[in-house]
Amino acid sequence: MERKIRVLIAKPGLDGHDRGAKVVARALRDAGMEVIYTGLRQTPVMVAEAALQEDVDLIGLSILSGAHLALVPRIFEELAKRGLETLPVFVGGIIPADDVPVLKQMGVGEVFGPGTSTQDVVAFIKESLGA
Amino acid sequence: MLSSRKAWGLDLGLESAALAGDRRALARLLSHVENGAAEGRAALAALFSRTGRAHIIGITGSPGAGKSTLVGKLAQEIRAYGRRLAIVAVDPTSPFSGGALLGDRLRMRELASDEGVFIRSMASRGHPGGIAHATRDVVLLLDAIGFPVVIVETVGAGQAQVEVARVAHTVVLVEAPGMGDDVQALKAGLMEIADIIVVNKADRPEAKQTVRALQFVRRDMGSAGHHGAGALQPATEPVVLGWDPPILQTAAIESQGISELWDAIQAHRRYLEESGAWDVLRKRHARAEVESWLQRHLMLLLEERIGELRMNEAVDRVLRREQDPATAARNLLGAALEPDRDPIA
Numbered sequence: 001m002e003r004k005i006r007v008l009i010a011k012p013g014l015d016g017h018d019r020g021a022k023v024v025a026r027a028l029r030d031a032g033m034e035v036i037y038t039g040l041r042q043t044p045v046m047v048a049e050a051a052l053q054e055d056v057d058l059i060g061l062s063i064l065s066g067a068h069l070a071l072v073p074r075i076f077e078e079l080a081k082r083g084l085e086t087l088p089v090f091v092g093g094i095i096p097a098d099d100v101p102v103l104k105q106m107g108v109g110e111v112f113g114p115g116t117s118t119q120d121v122v123a124f125i126k127e128s129l130g131a
Numbered sequence: 132m133l134s135s136r137k138a139w140g141l142d143l144g145l146e147s148a149a150l151a152g153d154r155r156a157l158a159r160l161l162s163h164v165e166n167g168a169a170e171g172r173a174a175l176a177a178l179f180s181r182t183g184r185a186h187i188i189g190i191t192g193s194p195g196a197g198k199s200t201l202v203g204k205l206a207q208e209i210r211a212y213g214r215r216l217a218i219v220a221v222d223p224t225s226p227f228s229g230g231a232l233l234g235d236r237l238r239m240r241e242l243a244s245d246e247g248v249f250i251r252s253m254a255s256r257g258h259p260g261g262i263a264h265a266t267r268d269v270v271l272l273l274d275a276i277g278f279p280v281v282i283v284e285t286v287g288a289g290q291a292q293v294e295v296a297r298v299a300h301t302v303v304l305v306e307a308p309g310m311g312d313d314v315q316a317l318k319a320g321l322m323e324i325a326d327i328i329v330v331n332k333a334d335r336p337e338a339k340q341t342v343r344a345l346q347f348v349r350r351d352m353g354s355a356g357h358h359g360a361g362a363l364q365p366a367t368e369p370v371v372l373g374w375d376p377p378i379l380q381t382a383a384i385e386s387q388g389i390s391e392l393w394d395a396i397q398a399h400r401r402y403l404e405e406s407g408a409w410d411v412l413r414k415r416h417a418r419a420e421v422e423s424w425l426q427r428h429l430m431l432l433l434e435e436r437i438g439e440l441r442m443n444e445a446v447d448r449v450l451r452r453e454q455d456p457a458t459a460a461r462n463l464l465g466a467a468l469e470p471d472r473d474p475i476a
């Protein structure tokens with residue numbers, strides 16, 4: 001029986017840069033994971049629907065727009081509506097240091113800023129899934 | 132099990148929950164099926180009597196031809212008639228890492244918040260035929276759950292990747308100008324399984340040339356060269372004739388030609404039903420399935436009976452050049468099939 005870690009990498013919000021998200025997606029693939037990449041401008045409903053249909057183990061959100069404090073709670077809300085409130089979520093992007101504890105308080109497992117090594121992301125995922 | 136995959140609590144209830152429309156239960160069941168887990172096999176066995184109703188449409192063609200974009204638009208067209216549908220999109224697994232980047236959803240964003248559409252991405256997991264080993268079982272489950280239409284998008288395919296013909300009733304081959312121009316190669320495989328041929332990116336002027344090239348190949352093949360979704364049948368069975376694969380043009384990003392494509396797909400289905408080809412196709416699919424399971428069960432049985440020890444001994448004999456591989460295999464088989472061999476040996 002084959003069992004792979006499945007990760008959703010989503011890019012909610014309105015900014016048009018997905019280079020960082022793609023770098024992470026490729027790094028996770030290279031670490032042996034199956035990465036569902038949904039592209040730019042995902043609404044909270046789209047993120048939650050993709051997580052549900054794809055039965056992912058974990059969600060990575062790339063947010064550069066500065067709207068993280070507004071977006072993240074709405075995404076958690078949509079996840080909860082679908083019974084997915086326990087799915088681990090991490091956030092990558094440009095997040096001011098003051099907002100990191102706020103996001104964690106909301107339920108985000110980890111926040112990765114610019115310049116994070118992709119190895120750290122891989123390690124975080126394996127750790128939070130107990131793999 | 133990974134920790135996030137907490138016990139469902141009512142794993143036995145997954146099937147009935149999925150049947151009752153619980154999409155999360157369906158998603159989990161699909162994972163079990165994809166992973167070859169016992170829960171998945173049990174669900175398929177229990178739900179099998181409900182299968183056989185869905186129209187299964189295969190979408191194949193060169194990498195980047197626009198398959199996902201087209202599937203997204205086709206799905207919107209089907210939704211306009213109020214029908215629910217499921218999409219299974221296969222992308223390749225990296226042979227180096229075993230991981231995969233599943234990007235087909237990216238081109239189907241209009242469907243992302245429509246609860247009448249269920250999209251599932253699958254990695255090929257090393258299976259060579261353009262779909263994953265478990266794709267057929269995933270499709271069966273979606274059929275059993277009651278989706279009247281299931282679309283399967285293959286890995287961007289070359290000529291040898293024709294396995295979707297074993298799964299689909301209607302195979303649509305998607306090409307685009309400038310990519311499928313190596314038409315001689317197409318002739319060898321994909322053209323033969325295509326029931327409908329689409330030249331996508333018809334917004335580009337070079338599309339006309341691609342259409343002409345494909346028309347030429349089709350004429351060259353004649354209708355005897357067309358086997359459609361039944362292409363992989365045993366050579367002893369007659370090919371059902373009477374369907375000439377049309378060549379259509381679409382510009383998926385501009386939603387051009389989509390309703391014509393849906394019309395052609397439905398015409399093909401009507402043809403299958405009225406000509407009796409539908410039943411022939413189903414019989415072929417069923418036979419191929421039973422044969423493939425027979426092979427799998429047989430291999431497992433033999434491996435178990437032969438055992439690692441005897442296998443290693445045989446390999447050593449071959450290495451020492453005492454026995455050729457064919458003879459070694461035949462001897463192993465003979466020993467494994469002996470009726471009263473010591474079960475503990």
Ligand SMILES: Nc1nc2c(ncn2[C@@H]2O[C@H](COP(=O)(O)OP(=O)(O)OP(=O)(O)O)[C@@H](O)[C@H]2O)c(=O)[nH]1
Binds near residue numbers: 238288335384
């Ligand atoms: N000009 C033009 N471009 C298109 C059209 N349809 C799709 N594309 C573009 O072609 C590229 C590939 O489209 P996809 O839908 O991802 O193609 P695909 O065949 O699914 O690709 P793989 O799954 O990777 O094999 C994208 O950049 C699309 O925007 C079309 O009708 N016209």
Ligand SMILES: [Mg+2]
Binds near residue numbers: 198199200235284
């Ligand atoms: Mg695609």
